[in-house]
Amino acid sequence: MAARTLNTFWKQIEKLAHKILEAKSPKPFLKPLDDLCQKTNESKIVDALASLLVSPYLGMEGVVVRFAMSNGTEYPEWITFFNAEEKVIYVNPVGVFRFRMECQKAIKSLKTASARESFPVYRLQAFLAELHKLPSRLLLFLVILKQVAVCKEVCRAEKRSTGSESPETDEYLNLLWGFKEMENFYSSSTGINLRSEHNILWYESEWIAGK
Numbered sequence: 001m002a003a004r005t006l007n008t009f010w011k012q013i014e015k016l017a018h019k020i021l022e023a024k025s026p027k028p029f030l031k032p033l034d035d036l037c038q039k040t041n042e043s044k045i046v047d048a049l050a051s052l053l054v055s056p057y058l059g060m061e062g063v064v065v066r067f068a069m070s071n072g073t074e075y076p077e078w079i080t081f082f083n084a085e086e087k088v089i090y091v092n093p094v095g096v097f098r099f100r101m102e103c104q105k106a107i108k109s110l111k112t113a114s115a116r117e118s119f120p121v122y123r124l125q126a127f128l129a130e131l132h133k134l135p136s137r138l139l140l141f142l143v144i145l146k147q148v149a150v151c152k153e154v155c156r157a158e159k160r161s162t163g164s165e166s167p168e169t170d171e172y173l174n175l176l177w178g179f180k181e182m183e184n185f186y187s188s189s190t191g192i193n194l195r196s197e198h199n200i201l202w203y204e205s206e207w208i209a210g211k
Helices: 003-022 027-041 044-053 093-109 119-131 136-152 156-162 167-190
Strands: 064-067 080-083 088-091
Touching (some): 003 027, 088 093, 088 136
Parallel strands (some): 064 088
Antiparallel strands (some): 080 088
């Protein structure tokens, strides 16, 4: 996948997604983004995303990636969605930027008393605050890999061993798995340490259990 091709596409996506999220009436921006997503779905970009981020995992062979479009009124609330029958991971481009906003909000959330009332909640918010340091293009990779984690139920074994059950625990474990897989992919493809390049200060061994 040519970096320039993906970067060009993603910059266009980012401009339109921000307009949709910020506008009082986002409808004028829906069709331009739909058209861009349709064009991208017909390109080799989605094939490359699937080949690099999805197909290498057992049980995910043959699964493709497609960018979701609006219903004419709005974009979905979800970030990614797996259609098992079609074997498609749908990525909501607006959802990726909603997720980035969630990461931004986590920075302030950490300072509230409510965030500290629950270890799983605090851990998730702290991790999201670190993920805010990543550029949106890497967040795109991350949400695709997180969906792979959900499909493969990668957090099931760890939940059994720790006895920890909560939506925040699931979200954290799936994001952490996706992040570590992206980290490995980034290192092998660029030779650069992702955590060092983006100053990601996260040591998962310190967040295994609330103490």
